[in-house]
Amino acid sequence: MNFPSAESGYVMLTQLGSRAGTGGGNRPSEIAVMPVLVLNVHSRCNCRCVMCDIWKRDVSLEVRAADLAWHRESMQRLSVRWVVLSGGEPLLHSDLRSLCTFFRELQIKVTLLTTGLLLSKRAADVAELFDEVIVSLDGPSSVHDLIRGVAGGFDLIERGVGAVRRLAPGIRITARTTVQKANRCQLRATVAAAKRIGLDGVSFLAADVTSEAFNRPQLWPSERQDQIALKAPELSELNEEIEELISGHEGDIRTGYIAESPEKLRRITHHFAAHLGFVEPESPDCNAPWVSAVVEADGSVRPCFFHPAIGSLHGSTLEEVVNGETARSFRNSLIVAQDPTCRRCVCSLKLSREGTSHRSSIWGDELFSNMSLEVSR
Numbered sequence: 001m002n003f004p005s006a007e008s009g010y011v012m013l014t015q016l017g018s019r020a021g022t023g024g025g026n027r028p029s030e031i032a033v034m035p036v037l038v039l040n041v042h043s044r045c046n047c048r049c050v051m052c053d054i055w056k057r058d059v060s061l062e063v064r065a066a067d068l069a070w071h072r073e074s075m076q077r078l079s080v081r082w083v084v085l086s087g088g089e090p091l092l093h094s095d096l097r098s099l100c101t102f103f104r105e106l107q108i109k110v111t112l113l114t115t116g117l118l119l120s121k122r123a124a125d126v127a128e129l130f131d132e133v134i135v136s137l138d139g140p141s142s143v144h145d146l147i148r149g150v151a152g153g154f155d156l157i158e159r160g161v162g163a164v165r166r167l168a169p170g171i172r173i174t175a176r177t178t179v180q181k182a183n184r185c186q187l188r189a190t191v192a193a194a195k196r197i198g199l200d201g202v203s204f205l206a207a208d209v210t211s212e213a214f215n216r217p218q219l220w221p222s223e224r225q226d227q228i229a230l231k232a233p234e235l236s237e238l239n240e241e242i243e244e245l246i247s248g249h250e251g252d253i254r255t256g257y258i259a260e261s262p263e264k265l266r267r268i269t270h271h272f273a274a275h276l277g278f279v280e281p282e283s284p285d286c287n288a289p290w291v292s293a294v295v296e297a298d299g300s301v302r303p304c305f306f307h308p309a310i311g312s313l314h315g316s317t318l319e320e321v322v323n324g325e326t327a328r329s330f331r332n333s334l335i336v337a338q339d340p341t342c343r344r345c346v347c348s349l350k351l352s353r354e355g356t357s358h359r360s361s362i363w364g365d366e367l368f369s370n371m372s373l374e375v376s377r
């Protein structure tokens with residue numbers, strides 16, 4: 001990518017997300033503070049997951065540190081505080097050191113969201129370069145490997161977690177589990193597996209089968225959706241599993257080992273019930289487009305995982321994109337509670353300045369629980 005120079009100058013920020021204007025739901029249209037950035041740093045990956053088509057991509061693209069240099073001042077002006085490196089598979093990136101060093105120099109925390117297949121091989125880099133690691137864990141060993149299409153994948157995660165821990169004993173490593181047909185009865189087993197391999201917590205999210213995200217520009221036909229979503233009898237099984245998880249893991253929910261509250265765990269069942277038409281789909285409480293952005297490996301910038309791009313880092317700074325006309329009019333017209341995409345959303349984000357309420361169902365509540373969001377420097 002070839003990005004132009006960021007505009008210079010610095011703004012003192014006093015209010016989360018606010019500079020001017022009022023958007024849908026009485027929120028400001030121009031972003032002054034954008035604490036969270038998700039960067040899909042590599043377009044390809046090393047699994048064959050049943051619920052995701054990213055592995056089918058044949059184009060190999062990377063976000064490079066040199067490209068981001070143009071956006072350094074944008075990131076400072078927008079007070080970016082947390083970057084999540086995802087993809088594709090971020091550990092396939094050819095120069096993670098430069099990327100992470102770039103963010104470290106800006107005092108931005110860096111989280112790695114990974115398949116974990118390369119954790120062991122890259123343990124030294126991961127231990128040194130990242131503040132936090134999230135591994136995608138889709139069940140106990142055999143279920144995980146089946147969903148991910150990689151024999152021995154679970155064992156590689158286990159080895160990798162051990163290797164990183166030996167080098168960085170204090171590093172937080174948690175699991176993210178995408179709930180779907182194949183693991184609907186395995187949530188408690190997933191928590192047990194996560195504990196056994198020494199993970200610090202688990203976050204559960206429903207699988208999305210209806211959006212264009214996860215490399216599905218054509219959307220999935222219903223037969224393909226049915227491979228991942230649940231049928232009525234399976235929905236009852238999931239409901240039972242979630243209720244057992246809630247009643248049998250009160251302590252884990254209380255301590256945050258399981259990131260979601262009972263209410264949020266029950267939203268997973270609700271999501272699949274809505275897919276079957278049994279209940280109305282319901283938007284989560286979310287302000288992702290006002291506090292975050294998602295940058296794809298080709299430089300396009302989205303307001304969240306599911307809404308269309310609002311611009312590109314080719315030719316504009318990050319700040320110009322997130323406060324450009326397309327972005328502002330998108331935010332002005334977005335009413336999360338009514339928007340059809342939002343009503344099907346599985347990955348919301350809610351950041352606020354109240355106490356420690358920095359919640360995210362993208363990576364689990366825990367990611368933000370210790371975040372003191374100082375938006376004035």
Ligand SMILES: C[S@@+](CC[C@H](N)C(=O)[O-])C[C@H]1O[C@@H](n2cnc3c(N)ncnc32)[C@H](O)[C@@H]1O
Pocket residue numbers: 045049051052054086087088089090113114115135136176177178205206207208209214346
């Ligand atoms: C797209 S992957 C990219 C990072 C890395 N390749 C990995 O698998 O962790 C990011 C997360 O999206 C999740 N995911 C994949 N397909 C999904 C779907 N259809 N609905 C919801 N989440 C999904 C994965 O399980 C993973 O935790």
Ligand code: SF4
Pocket residue numbers: 044045046047048049052053054055087088089115
């Ligand atoms: S979930 Fe991650 S590893 Fe699996 S296909 Fe998608 S990008 Fe690849």
Ligand code: SF4
Pocket residue numbers: 283284286287288289303304305306307336341342343345346347348349
């Ligand atoms: S609810 Fe989901 S789709 Fe809607 S803005 Fe939030 S993250 Fe995006």
